Amino acid sequence: MARKNQKAPWEEEEEIIWVSKTEMKEDMEVLQKLGEELVGLKPSVLAKFPLPDQLAEAIKDAQRFKNEAKRRQLQFIGKLMRQVEPELIQAALDKHRNKHAQASAELHKLESLRDELIEQGDVAIEKVLELYPSVDRQRLRQLVRQANKEKKLNKPPKAYREIFQTLKELHDKV
Structure with missing residues (x-):
């Protein structure tokens, strides 16, 4: 004999979520x-x-x-x-916060590329040419040589900074 308060097997039970x-x-x-x-x-x-x-x-x-x-x-x-x-507002806020972090990460990548250029020379110049085809190869090679020379003679890193500025300009164009 079936109980009166029992639900039929085909009826789904509603789940009640209690929030304190x-x-x-x-x-x-x-x-x-x-x-x-x-x-x-x-x-x-x-x-x-x-x-x-x-x-x-x-x-x-x-x-x-x-x-x-x-x-x-x-x-x-x-x-x-x-x-x-x-959720929409939080996503927009997270995106806003992340812009600064993304910009910092891009600058760090350019700095490591600059360091790679100075250490490896022509091999790294080829890599830069692949990334930024519009780069002036001769000028970049000249800057790399100047930066190495400045480093050996303990002079102020003028060419070192100029390489970074060149890479940054190229990155901003892309």
């Missing part, structure tokens, strides 16, 4: 911190973010406020953040 009050508060604090980071950005950078009008206006106001008014405005921003998808 503490978890909800932690989530709200995370959103508020995200809002604080947005308030700290320049208006020109904020214009690139996918923000609803009301949130953008609240952030603009928070940038003007001080002390207690700013604290209350940040709480309001946190409340508005609950209504939007924070």
Whole structure:
């Protein structure tokens, strides 16, 4: 005999996810911190973010406020953040933060390429020619020789710096 409160085998059970009050508060604090980071950005950078009008206006106001008014405005921003998808905003913020890191990494690559040019000479020049076909081979070779000469005679590294500037200009053109 079947029990009255038993579900039929073909009916799916709904899974209920219980969220504690503490978890909800932690989530709200995370959103508020995200809002604080947005308030700290320049208006020109904020214009690139996918923000609803009301949130953008609240952030603009928070940038003007001080002390207690700013604290209350940040709480309001946190409340508005609950209504939007924070993943999109977080992704845009991560992308903004990463630009500096990418630029630094590119400069480090150019520095290592410069060092490779000075150490290896013609072999490295061929590598640079593959990367940047528009480079003046003769000028680059001349700079490498000057840099090696400066290094031997303990002179200021003028050619060393000029090689880097040349590589940077070539990289910016590409």
